Amino acid sequence: MKFFDDIEIGQRREIGSYTFTAEAIKNFAAKFDPQRFHLDEEEGKNSLFGGLAASGWHVGSACMSLLVADGRRLAHEATSRGEEVAVWGPSPGFRDLRWIRPVLAGDTVSYVNVVVDKRVSGSRPGWGILAARTTGTNQRGEEVYSITASAFVPMRTKGG
Amino acid sequence: MKFFDDIEIGQRREIGSYTFTAEAIKNFAAKFDPQRFHLDEEEGKNSLFGGLAASGWHVGSACMSLLVADGRRLAHEATSRGEEVAVWGPSPGFRDLRWIRPVLAGDTVSYVNVVVDKRVSGSRPGWGILAARTTGTNQRGEEVYSITASAFVPMRTKGG
Numbered sequence: 001m002k003f004f005d006d007i008e009i010g011q012r013r014e015i016g017s018y019t020f021t022a023e024a025i026k027n028f029a030a031k032f033d034p035q036r037f038h039l040d041e042e043e044g045k046n047s048l049f050g051g052l053a054a055s056g057w058h059v060g061s062a063c064m065s066l067l068v069a070d071g072r073r074l075a076h077e078a079t080s081r082g083e084e085v086a087v088w089g090p091s092p093g094f095r096d097l098r099w100i101r102p103v104l105a106g107d108t109v110s111y112v113n114v115v116v117d118k119r120v121s122g123s124r125p126g127w128g129i130l131a132a133r134t135t136g137t138n139q140r141g142e143e144v145y146s147i148t149a150s151a152f153v154p155m156r157t158k159g160g
Numbered sequence: 161m162k163f164f165d166d167i168e169i170g171q172r173r174e175i176g177s178y179t180f181t182a183e184a185i186k187n188f189a190a191k192f193d194p195q196r197f198h199l200d201e202e203e204g205k206n207s208l209f210g211g212l213a214a215s216g217w218h219v220g221s222a223c224m225s226l227l228v229a230d231g232r233r234l235a236h237e238a239t240s241r242g243e244e245v246a247v248w249g250p251s252p253g254f255r256d257l258r259w260i261r262p263v264l265a266g267d268t269v270s271y272v273n274v275v276v277d278k279r280v281s282g283s284r285p286g287w288g289i290l291a292a293r294t295t296g297t298n299q300r301g302e303e304v305y306s307i308t309a310s311a312f313v314p315m316r317t318k319g320g
Contacts, residue, residue, distance in 0.1 A: 032221035034228055048249045048312070056251065057221045061192035064217050068194055089208045091216065094257045152208070 001071050002078075003086040004118065004128035004153040011115045015070040015134070018062040020054045022105040028058040041105070051104040059103050059145050063111050063134055070113075089127065089152030096133075101144045109136040109144060116148065120155075127152045161231050162238075163246040164278065164288035164313040171275045175230040175294070178222040180214045182265040188218040201265070211264035219263050219305050223271050223294055230273075249287065249312030256293075261304045269296040269304060276308065280315075287312045 022041070029038030033055035037047035044052035075085045103109060117131035130153045136145035182201070189198035193215035197207035204212035235245045263269060277291035290313045296305035 032225045034225070055224070056254075057217065057224055061217045061221065064215070065192045065194070091259070094216075095255070097254045097257055099251070099254075 001075055001086045001088050002153070003084075004130065004155045006156075007115055007118060007130060007153065009115050009118060013070065013113045015111045015113050016066040017108050017110040018066060019108040020058070020062075020103050020105060022052055025052055025054045025058065025105055028061070029055050033057055044104070049102040049104065051102070054103040054105075054107075056099045059099065059109065059136065060097070060147065062109070063136060063145065063147070066111050067113065067134065084156075086154050089124075089154070091149055091151045094147055094149045096146065096148045098146045099144070100146060101138070101142055103136075103138065103144050107144075108139045110138075111136045111145075118153075121152065124152065126155055126157070128155055129153070161235055161246045161248050162313075163244075164290065164315045166316075167275055167278060167290060167313065169275050169278060173230065173273045175223075175271045175273050176226040177268050177270040178226060179268040180218070180222070180263050180265060182212055185212055185214045185218065185265055188221070189215050193217055204264070209262040209264065211262070214263040214265075214267075216259045219259065219269065219296065220257070220307065222269070223296060223305065223307070226271050227273065227294065244316075246314050249284075249314070251309055251311045254307055254309045256306065256308045258306045259304070260306060261298070261302055263296075263298065263304050267304075268299045270298075271296045271305075278313075281312065284312065286315055286317070288315055289313070 026039055036043035037049050037053050038055050041052045078085050111134055113132050113134045116133050119129055121127040121129050129150050131148060131150045133148045135143055138144050186199055196203035197209050197213050198215050201212045238245050271294055273292050273294045275292050279289055281287040281289050289310050291308060291310045293308045295303055298304050
């Protein structure tokens with residue numbers, strides 16, 4: 001992961017795709033969101049979604065898993081180049097979480113992350129706060145998901 | 161579930177509690193948020209969280225599962241009383257999602273739901289849009305989680 005100093009507003013990363021199979025949709029829903037339109041094809045068809053639809057929490061959690069995997073890839077590549085890797089802190093919050101369109105069984109959602117803001121933390125010396133917007137787009141090019149998240153990102157230690 | 165007409169701003173429901181065991185925290189994280197402080201006690205202790213911490217998506221998904229279970233209980237009770245049960249539509253979005261404090265292994269979070277707004281839908285005749293804020297509080301009385309969600313809720317059919 002990058003240091004605060006090395007991140008620029010506007011930076012864009014494709015972080016990967018996730019295919020929402022009927023099985024994955026039902027498994028997630030059975031545990032965390034057992035509403036009928038997330039569990040059964042017919043119920044989904046008869047709902048406002050028009051098909052077996054993934055739980056919004058599934059869409060968000062899948063996005064999170066891709067963000068983490070992408071962060072690992074970046075860290076691995078940086079380490080391979082002999083660069084120091086920053087260890088990011090936790091997220092102090094999300095905003096503007098939007099499920100714009102249903103994600104139906106068989107849909108593949110591609111997620112893209114764009115840095116939208118950065119500022120120095122007032123409460124934690126040596127840390128900055130980064131805001132990035134992640135959007136998910138289905139195989140028809142329709143935006144289905146959007147979230148803006150902030151994260152604590154360390155600054156390079158002076159002389160470190 | 162209630163009809164739009166029968167819901168009042170300010171209505172408050174205790175929707176249940178969820179205990180975040182170390183095992184549940186690690187299982188969720190392994191699938192959806194495999195960051196070190198969600199997977200390992202020592203790594204958690206050495207992080208800004210100060211202990212093995214649940215993924216925020218786990219905290220939100222657990223809240224969702226309690227909301228659904230509570231909705232079923234309400235529907236079952238209404239049916240038992242011979243009342244008509246409304247079938248709610250999907251949520252058009254969430255806002256103000258906040259993870260206020262870490263949720264650590266062994267914490268029990270109790271969730272409470274309060275109706276904060278209701279309005280008639282402009283786009284879907286016969287439907288209203290309800291906004292409700294759900295907060296999670298740990299066993300020490302500290303608020304750890306908050307989200308405001310909206311939902312499409314049907315109105316009683318005239319003469320139905």
